Amino acid sequence: MVLEGKKRVWEDYQKEIANDHYFYVRSCIRQTFFPGSETTFLRIMKNDLGKDVFEDARHTTCTGIGYHTDIVPLETTMTVIARHFALMTEAGYVNIIPSCVTSFGLYTEVLETWKHFPEIEEKIREYLWKATKREFKIPENLVHTSDIIYKFRSQIKEKSKVSLINKRTGEPLKVVEHIGCHYSKMFPTSGVGGAEFPSVLTGMIESWGGSVIDYPERRHCCGFGFRQYLVMANRGYSVSNSKKKFESMRPFQPDFIVANCPGCSMFLDRWQYTIAELEGVTYDNRGMGIPVLTYEEMAGLVMGYSPWELGLQMHQVSVEQLLDKLGIKYDKEQKYRGAKGQKIGEPQKPQFLIV
Amino acid sequence: MKEWGYSILKGRQIDFENNDFSISRFVELHEPSFSWCIGCGSCTATCSAAKFTDFNPRKVNLLIQRGEIKGIEDEIAKCMLCGKCQLVCPRGINTRNVVQNIKRAISKSYAL
């Protein structure tokens, strides 16, 4: 691997990321399965970096799931997104930062469409007006929230308490970075580092002390695929894709996986359990699986936040093995306790996967 | 065991590194023209058997070369050995001997 070559590619794919004053749009999947991640993002942005991040509780789904499953027509999707832009405009913001990679992709797609077909934009403005009596301005800056963390990776590094280094060996942790397909595969220029060698997560991992694994199936989809997952009979297709990735990363013995897409984080985590139960296989050497983090969780750990405040107990593959490597102290007792210290109940133990 | 309602699929990808080339090697040894195919498809177009069933001599040849030999036995059994394919092959492939050697490779007694 010639790193210089990658850097050259990265230079070609740099994009403008606004410095402050963001209108934040949450993700359906992330807020459901990794609610701690979004909290962490806001906490880092507001408390640690002192940025202005605004969110409006009235914002809805972007309809991405419905759109990609052919349930919601494009005009509806565009109108819903236009409403988000209107909420942003009304709040006096120009920079929009979706938490979801699919939303990010969809926003990008909509803006690109309008750029080439202004008449469609006009039509959507009309629809939105008819439906809600709202108006909007096109966002000046649209980036994904992982782009924001990428932008401030050095500041986070400065304030960090933990490095992505194996405390016991002193070696950098080997990290698999997984980029959501909708981040840059549709519009390579809209992703940091492009579509083939995206550097948004690589940038974070490397500046926080870890090393990135470039394994053969790195580019491959996690397998989520809305249509595939939503219909039970098709889930075999979904899990097979994840399995392909795990098999490919296995020889590299990664310490953990990090993804910038909520769906990917979810499926790379959960499917490890499913594969273990179906076939009796895990892709680490100890039968425990490879821990999967969202980039917010990774940043939170680096910032020294408590793993249970980050919501790491919500993961299927247990993260304790990773916390031990990082040298992070944690209280086992606190894992399944709520904010007020009450017991929230423990999940059932899987048959094969060791937790 | 739980009822999952789905299972992990093998996929359609030709996994070259883990495929079985025993038939391919055997046929190539005994009939080198086996690997001269350029995929024009005239054999399949003229094939007597292909007129009646889903049989594609070009594809059988190719899949064996790629080491994809699952179910090849049933496929090759469809050949009537009439020899029309050999008459139309532009590369001069000895198609009947290819078929013959595929069968020979499959049958255990002549595997070596």
Added chain:
Amino acid sequence: MSENKQHIIIIGGGPAGLEAASKLGSAGYRVTLFEKEEQTGGKLRTWYKLYPGFRLAEEVQDFLANEIKINVPEIFSNAEVVNIIPDNKYHTVVLADGRSFIADAVLIATGFELFKGEKKEEYGYRIYDNVITSADLEKKLRLGQPLTTANGQTPARIGLIHCVGSRDKKVGNVYCSRLCCITGVKQAIEIKHHLPKAEVFNFYMDMRMFGQNFEELYIEAQQKWGITFIRGRVSEVAENIDGSLQLKAEDTLSGRPIKMNFDLVVLLVGMVPADRTEAIGKSANLGFTSGSFLASADAQIKPNETNTPGIFVTGTCKEPLSVGETLSDARSAAVRIISWLREKREIN
């Protein structure tokens, strides 16, 4: 400039420029040739052997150099032409250092560059250690370097990817570079010359074996050298933990995706016009093809003329051509320039 000798300027000292220069020189014209490099010879200087007969590129270089010696045109090396100022009677050719020259006719023979392999990011050229281009391979062979992987091992399996930068709208080149196919066949055989035990696979979209003995060489590659041709464009290259490469393509003839490992991958990069061709062409008000090559006035009957009278084109600045075709085209250009200059003199 002598009164009765008409003056022709040739831009580019590759095979096309040299061949036209010697032919025009032997016809008694005053010929001035500008070569941007230190030496003439163009890409021939970096190529090892030529298809389909495996003749040394060096021999053609020698042939051209000999011809030039006999017909003594004036050659300026390290002379980069920046633009042409066309005029009714004489055209002015301006060099980068500010000097300018006038001529009755100008022949553009600026040639080609090879498509930059790194533009096809998914193939990882200059990122993965064991991905090289066809030009890199030629260089290795010409210098007599052993064919090894980056860590000095003898590669057991080598893959050649056709159409890199050609027939590819995504990189802006919809045209067929047409010579990469036969180059792929030639190089596959050359690899077998050096590494008889290696397995060689070519991934192609179409095999365009248009030239004399090209198809025969393709057959030889299959039958004598056991080279495998897989119809399918490689979608991506990735690196395995041991530095070998995983290729993904569709084996379109079986209708199935295929995944294979290779120790060395060669990208058969296509031809694109040389960097300065566009600027020179624009300065002389010339037309361009879809691939930004210089357009002929007419593909059938005016292959070497342009839409600016007195400015001619030859060689690979107008389309991808083989060495043999380039030399023929240069001769054709020379003949056309001679007849055009005669007509011009008669009118005057």
Added chain:
Amino acid sequence: MHFNLFVIPFMAGMIALLILLAFRYSQWLSNLETGDWRKIGSNLFTLKTIYAFREIFMESLIHRKVFKVNPLLGYMHMSLAFGWFMLIVVGKFEAFYYTGKFANEFYYPIFFRFFEQTPHLSTTLLNFNASMDLILLVVLSGIVVAILKRFRPGMTGMKKITRHSVGDRLALSSLWMIFPLRLLAESTTAGFTGNGSFLTQPIGNFLNIFLPLQSISMVFWWMYSLALGAFMVSIPFSRYMHIPTELLLILLRNWGLKTNDNFTGFSEIEVQSCSRCGICIDTCQMNSQGKNATTQMVYFLRDYRYDQLKPDLSDNCLLCGRCTQACPVGIDLTQQRVLQRKKMTFPQSAQFKYLPVNQDIDKTEVVYFAGCMSHLSPNISLSMEKIFKADSVKYLFMDRDGSVCCGRPLKLSGQFEAAKQLVENNRQQIIASGAKTLVTSCPICYKSFKEDYNLKIRVLHHSEYLPELISQKKIKVLPTGKQVVFHDPCELGRGSGIYEQPRNLLKKFTDLRPLSQEKSDSLCCGGSLGNLSMDTEERCAIQKATADYLNSGNPEFIATSCPMCKKSIGQFSVAPVKDIAELVAANLVKIGQENHKLLKYRKLQDAMDIQ
């Protein structure tokens, strides 16, 4: 009692040979089919046995057929076989005359000159003596030819000599040694006793000048006996097994036995009767045109005998039948090849359940089966249809929409069971059509229909059917006067014995010219479905050579009656190659309208020429 220790090697060899022969013969005979024994029983005491002995004399001793092919090679075989036979017979009579009793020690006549060293006085004995020397001279001359042939194969007309195994070489060397040693033994004895004749005596006298013959001669008698013994013992393990086996073969064959679809004891006897004369190598086009002299029947049978037969060799044969026709021993070589392929075939290799079973077939008079190959030469079936229509006969074109193969290609490849599936499918359809006549355009199919289908209706190739139509005045063809040569398709000619019908048909309306190699001697077109492993270049070489041969007299047309032959020859032929069906169809005239339509048909014909 005549005895000397040196006779022991000979006697031991002789006894060993007899035991081994008895053992092997009983093995083969026990593998005969029951029907075979019935045939033997009913033919044993008939003239057939006498014919058999006549054939044994003509072929095993005189080698008439070899003589026909090549006189020098024939002489070699005859001088050895007949000469040796005569040495034994005359020697026996000599001993009988000398001792006055018929029963002597077995070895006594053979070593007569050792035991009877007194010079003869009676004229009869002197004549006997001279005869024996003469016969020995003849045999020795044969040996000389054999040795020369071994080192200069060209001189006997053989292009390639058979390659021998180690065992064969031992047998061959001992055989070559026998008669020179006999000459030396008798000459050295004559040298000091004077019991020799015109050959042995002068040599003996000459040697006596400088050699102590009395002591030396014993050495030669020993060596002579040893050579004889060695040869006897090596017979069952070498190609010389053919000598005793061929006698048995001729008897059995004359009693009506032949090799069918199963490999029986008789087939084994056929295999063992091969003398490896190598005539099959010369006659084989794969050798003469394809430059392949490694696959012929002589090698095939040798490899089989030594249990070393490989599919690649077995599959590499055109099955054209030229060698069978030429084989001086009369072995059904083509069938031998097919049966070995059958032995080497793979179980459950084919499955044709996908074939349509169409019982709902229109009843018809004639069912027409074009055959797979005709589909690649469609003008043949078009012509046949035109003829059927001219005849106004009700016919069914059975394989119009894609053909189910007749099964013969599979059978030729050895896959008898697979072929049966196809046979059964087609058979049902043919029966369901209710036709009284089956006509086919493909000789390959024809042979299959004839031999494997067990049809109760008439089966005709169109070369039989068309002349029938003409003689019954159902169709009429216009004479063209064109010069035509006829190429016999292997499966039709040698395979099915149809030589005259197509010729008679052509003579009716063309100027049919003879060829030097025709009928049973005709060349194979090279297209052959029988050969599985021959490469395309070699195939093309044969196709081209045959095409060149047929074109050598510059005919206006080359006529044939097989789609495969038409295609094979057509690729390389200067003159247009036409199936006789095409020629008939193109020159067809409606009965009663000959003059009226004459001009139009002439024009058609010219158009055909151009084409």
